[in-house]
Amino acid sequence: MTNRRYLDQRLKLHHLRAVDAIAAHHSLLKASAALGITQPALTKTLQELEEILRQRLFDRLPRGMRPTEAGALLAQFSRRMLAEIRRLDEELDRLSGPDGGVVAIGTLPVAATGVLPGALTRLKRQHPQLRIRLEQGRTEDLLPKLVSGEIDLIVGRLYEPAMPDGLLREPLWEEPISVLARRDHPVFELPEITLHALRHYELVLPTVTQRVGQEIEAFLDRLALAPASSLRSSSYGFIREMLHATDMLSVMPRLMMAGDLLRGTLKVIPLPEAAPPRPAGIILPPNRTPAAAGQSFLAALRAHIAEIGERGLASITSPHSSAARSNKTRLR
Template identity: 25%
Template sequence: MIDRRIKFRHIQCFVEIAQERSLKLAADKLALTQPAISKTLKELEDIVGATLMTRNRAGIALTRPGKVFLHFAQISLASLQQGLEGVEREGDLARPTLKVGALPSVATSFIPPVMIEFSDLAPDVIVQIVDGPHAYLIERLKMGELDLVIGRLGRPSTMEGVSFTQLYSETVDLVVRAGHPLLEAPDIKRIVEWPVIYPPEGAAIRPLVERYLIACGVGEIPNRIETVSGAFGRVHTRRTDAVWIISSGVVQNETADGHLVRLPFDTGMTKGPVGMMTRPDGQPNASEQVFRIAMQTVIGKLGLSS
């Protein structure tokens, strides 16, 4: 049974402190004094009988009990917000809808488990998932046709007017079919001997791939197919001797089951951030807040790191 001494202000203050990592910033955001918010946190810790946060020179750090409590506190606030929005929609038959843009690097690996978590937390929300290249999705986001976009960080010119929150990092892989002749004597300079499926101009990974190949001494690739189509890449690579240069997340399932094989080249220098892109002037609604919780849950389960 929930201890009746726990009030909404306790939950709200705790979540704000955890998000801001600072008592002062959280107090400013809630229009409270720092002593008042500190007292509220102490009351909550006394009620639950555990230290939820520690203070150090870097700011506020969550303890293990604090991390557990934060997860459910965020869900509680998001659920309350959903309830309030539901009251506002009373008489309207439309269900809440969340529109998510998914770049190829996350559409087949990260988004599916996130949707499982999200469906458990918000089964009444309709999620519309739109996939496509970076420039297309970012434009839809800026126009308000998407609520958020998940994927690789793009070039600075494409990210103007967009907020980016990093979730984890991933590298680029070079993959081929099982039994490919290049697997017998791996040499990255030999990829020019076969067709190469290459990221097109404007793709988020294009600059990383270009720098990587230059660093490896790979010259002009005479026979290349430029596309971000995961469907085409999977079929064409399995049926031919093509070498596919693609974000690891796109082919995670195929390399795991052996349908495609990652060439044993060190691609560490292609490591780049994957994150959430939103409009900086927008406030996340309840559905988006729950979606963010689902993403953090999956990141923890999969052991993804920044």
């Protein structure tokens, strides 16, 4: 018979924080810096924890720390528990006032620069005391945080999961790849805009990694719009400035520039070529209803998306109807 470890009496929050930090940083030095304690103090906490659990939690490697099977199990448990404690703290904030609370949002890069600023502006106008935590990343990095409760929902492009994961994916809009230019660009004065005419202009393109970058490259190849002199930048601000100040064109998911499209300083160049469908929306956990702060954010997001749809900048997908996809790059 296994002797009891009495974890309910001996396990403390600082133990959970320690193992979570070491598992995240793979280094005692980096984890101690993240926790704001000395490395010897963290080493002592880890030794104490391993004695309590009677398990080795990390293998000490020449270049860092690797969790054992027990360490990985405890790190996963720690993330869930710490997320629940944060959630309790946020719910207590909500009880202190009608606009209290915190919403933790995971966002993909296109949504972060596109639809989120407008949605959050609307949210803060309606609920000025509500706090927002944003975490930008790739889908594969954000999904574990959604499952563990570290974030409440994910906003952005909806990619098909490699395997069923039980998460709720609700499409709300399409973010098609399009050709963009400033509103007074010479191309809009042409009697007919053709691909041949567009090839006379240089491009400024985002150096977006992963799948978005592949989709942009595929669309460029399809339109044969890939001059050797094109500029590439990871800076949204640089691309935006070049579009406004020059005759350069850009090819990107159009809602990366949602604010400028809504203000009318940039326009979508109408083309006969079909743009690849790119559904976007929200991802929610199946067994956790968003708290009041999350519900307020979702209402603001839906209202902002509705405005974008009314302005003809993207097709809007309604869960209550079969909305048409935005399969053309033309501005309706």
